[in-house]
Amino acid sequence: MNRVAALTRHTLFWPVAVWVVLLLANVAFTPGFLSLRIREGHLYGSLIDILLFGAPLILVALGMTVVIATGGIDLSVGATVAISGALACHLIAGGHGLIVALPAAVGASLLLGLWNGLxxxxxxxxxxxxTLILMVAGRGIAQLITGGQIITVDSGAYKMIGGGYWLGLPFSILLVAAALAATLLLTRRTALGLLLESVGGNAEASRLVGIRSSGLIVLAYVFCGLCAGIAGLMISSNTLSADGNQAGLWIELDAILAVVLGGTALTGGRFSLSGTVVGALIIQTLDTTIYTAGIPPRTTLVFSAAVVTVVCLLQSPAFRAKFRRRPPALPASASAEQEVTA
Known part of the structure; x- marks a missing residue:
């Protein structure tokens, strides 16, 4: 019994449980939903699609997690996504190769993150x-790069980033897996994670004990910009086009939601990268469930809000405590009086 209680108190328990329920719900509507198949050397299936379409969100959410761990927030990731994709496609369409377009897009994303951090x-x-400043201005910058038009490119090498396959799997999934592994290695196998949590818990106290809080905060925003920039390359390369107005629109809200669903508090401090990944998968699976179940478009947002509310309530210790609260113990004097009366 104690083991079960300890399991339910784990940060990942309820997000994973909700994700499994969503997957099983899809199986009810599509019996072969969980099946995988190999075609022309590539792995296909609904689970692969969820990972593929959720890859940009997972990447952005990883960067958002690190920023939130320091007690911050980044509302400009959607604009960074748009700028990165627009700049890469603009350079490719202008005759420049990937050797110029990719470093330029990634470099611009790093500078945008540095701007936020400073x-x-x-x-x-x-x-x-x-970050709201860049959220508004950045979308305008992306439109200036594209000239207010949708830029299309024809590059098989660029298509590889978001729509290609390698070793039988979508390349974007492998790219996200590598980014997650590197982030986990840096934050859980070195002191960096503890320093970030210290800054998020109390930046001033961290500074007084010798931790360079400002440097860590800037580093977090730069990393978040990098993640958003790579996500922008994924999105634009998957469609071989760049739309400065629609690319990455509202992805910042989904990223924040993924972080919260994963059990990381917006107040900063302790964070969970694994939880963030599960949170992003819940959001993507929820979108898939909506289409699979044939939920009317007019009720889509209400359905999504209901599922998110359930997950947040299940994660709340105060909410769960109400269901296992025991009757308060009688004071010692009252217990003695009852014994005398008996």
Whole structure:
């Protein structure tokens, strides 16, 4: 019994449980939903599709997790996604090769993350305001790069990033897996993770004990910009086009939601990268479930909100405590009086 209680208190238990329920619900509507098949040397199936279409969100959510761990927030990741894809496609369409387009897009993403970090640390602007500036201006920059039009490119090598296969699996899934492994290695096998949690718990106290809080915060925003930039390359390469207006639109909200569903508190401090990945998979599986179950479009948002609400409530210790609360023990004096009366 104690083991079961300990299991349900684990950060990943309820997100994983909800994800499994969503998968089983899809099986009820599509019996072969969980089946995998190999065709022309490539692995196909609904689970692969969920990972493939959820790859950009997982990547953005990883960067968002690190920023939230420091007590910040980044609302500009959607704009960074748009700028990265627009710049890469603009350069490729202009006759430049990937050797120029990819470093330029990634470099621009790093600079955007650095800009956010400096606004927060050097100028003391609240993270939600600092990143809101780039969220608005960045979307305009992306439109300037594309000239307000959708840029299309014809590059098989560029298509590989978001729509290609390698070793039988979508390349984007392997790219996300590599990014997750590297992030876990840096944050859980070195002191970096503890330093980030320390800054998120109390930045001023961390600074007083010798931790360079401002440097870590800037590093977190730069990493978040990098993740968003690579996600932008995935999205644009999958369609071989760049849309400065629609690319990455509202992905920042999904990323924040994925972080919360994964059990990381928005107040900063302790974080869970594995939980974030599960949270992103819940969101993508939820979208798949909506189409599989044939839920009417007019009720889609209500259905999504209901599922998210259930997950958040299940993760709340206070909410779960209400269902296992025991009657309060009688005071010692009252117990003695009852014994005398008996």
């Amino acid at each position: 606004l927060v640390t050097r100028l003391g602007i609240q993270p939600i305001i600092a």
